[in-house]
Amino acid sequence: MIILGIESSCDETGVALYDTEQGLRSHALHSQVAMHAEYGGVVPELASRDHIRRALPLTQKVLHDAGATLKDIDAIAYTQGPGLAGALLVGTSVAESLAFALNIPALGVHHLEGHLLSPLLEENPPAFPFIALLVSGGHTQIMRVGGIGDYELLGDTLDDAAGEAFDKTAKLLGLGYPGGAAVSKLAESGDPTRFKLPRPMLNSGDLNFSFSGLKTAVLTLVNTHQPLDEITRADIASAFQQAVVEVISSKCMAALKQCGLKQLVVSGGVGANRQLRAALSNAAQKQGAEVFYPRLEFCTDNGAMIAFAGAMRMKSIKAGSHAFTIKPRWDLAEVSVPL
Ligand code: KG4
Numbered sequence: 001m002i003i004l005g006i007e008s009s010c011d012e013t014g015v016a017l018y019d020t021e022q023g024l025r026s027h028a029l030h031s032q033v034a035m036h037a038e039y040g041g042v043v044p045e046l047a048s049r050d051h052i053r054r055a056l057p058l059t060q061k062v063l064h065d066a067g068a069t070l071k072d073i074d075a076i077a078y079t080q081g082p083g084l085a086g087a088l089l090v091g092t093s094v095a096e097s098l099a100f101a102l103n104i105p106a107l108g109v110h111h112l113e114g115h116l117l118s119p120l121l122e123e124n125p126p127a128f129p130f131i132a133l134l135v136s137g138g139h140t141q142i143m144r145v146g147g148i149g150d151y152e153l154l155g156d157t158l159d160d161a162a163g164e165a166f167d168k169t170a171k172l173l174g175l176g177y178p179g180g181a182a183v184s185k186l187a188e189s190g191d192p193t194r195f196k197l198p199r200p201m202l203n204s205g206d207l208n209f210s211f212s213g214l215k216t217a218v219l220t221l222v223n224t225h226q227p228l229d230e231i232t233r234a235d236i237a238s239a240f241q242q243a244v245v246e247v248i249s250s251k252c253m254a255a256l257k258q259c260g261l262k263q264l265v266v267s268g269g270v271g272a273n274r275q276l277r278a279a280l281s282n283a284a285q286k287q288g289a290e291v292f293y294p295r296l297e298f299c300t301d302n303g304a305m306i307a308f309a310g311a312m313r314m315k316s317i318k319a320g321s322h323a324f325t326i327k328p329r330w331d332l333a334e335v336s337v338p339l
């Protein structure tokens with residue numbers, strides 16, 4: 001079966017073709033980062049309009065790249081939520097109307113389910129059950145994944161998401177938006193020991209996170225070291241990154257121990273962070289566990305993870321009326337019904 005996947009929940013239009021026999025056939029992405037950068041954040045209306053421009057050309061591209069035609073598609077999976085309402089409406093309406101025209105079923109997929117299953121697209125994927133760390137611009141969650149649709153939330157952020165903390169720190173350091181990758185790059189030349197930042201909730205005894213205090217600590221550092229020279233900026237970036245990485249790594253290892261599991265899956269944009277990857281691999285090795293990542297380009301939003309999650313839920317795809325709704329706010333617990 002061939003599934004077309006369409007992702008449009010935020011500022012990336014992602015389309016992919018997944019074949020249940022052959023695996024991922026093709027994928028294409030358009031990032032709106034450059035368009036939103038001058039506003040310092042995502043402008044929802046501009047995002048929606050750009051998704052309209054990109055969705056069909058990207059669909060044509062993935063079909064062309066896979067040597068397929070519209071007639072070869074058996075079903076369409078699309079991100080139904082959570083995300084920006086207008087942006088979701090674009091992908092959803094394109095998917096449902098295309099499915100209606102082709103007389104094939106369509107299925108709304110949970111964006112976070114896409115993220116947490118994305119490492120399964122790689123060779124040597126983890127086997128269920130595993131612990132999943134989801135670290136993106138909007139989420140910082142640790143879950144126990146028992147199978148498709150079997151998701152138990154073990155820990156969550158009480159305030160800012162890890163990616164949000166990276167983005168806010170980037171702003172304070174005068175780096176562009178989104179700033180996670182830029183902070184990470186700057187941190188490489190910094191000294192992580194010059195400034196001692198707090199490790200929020202490190203010893204809280206649970207698997208929850210809090211990052212807003214860390215952002216305030218960065219703000220205080222920035223204010224007390226004006227004007228910021230290059231070395232100080234790098235040292236602050238480095239201290240910040242070290243604090244985030246240490247807390248995330250420690251909680252993930254605790255989750256593995258708590259559940260008696262040896263496999264950790266990492267997904268979401270912050271999963272691209274090199275220091276986080278190194279720390280997780282290092283810590284996991286010490287307790288005989290293994291870490292699985294999607295390839296770098298699938299850490300951030302993409303169509304492949306949506307096509308794949310749709311394929312995994314194939315059984316629940318039914319030919320329907322093609323009437324549609326979107327779910328801008330949607331708790332993953334609602335799709336946590338083992339298949
Ligand atoms: O998963 P994603 O593409 O979108 C959401 O669904 O949120 O994640 C985007 C987030 C942004 O906050 C971005 O700054 C962060 O991931 N990010 C990084 C890195 N690359 C992207 N954070 C830290 N280090 C990176 N290398």
Ligand code: ZN
Nearest residue numbers: 115136300301
């Ligand atoms: Zn995402």
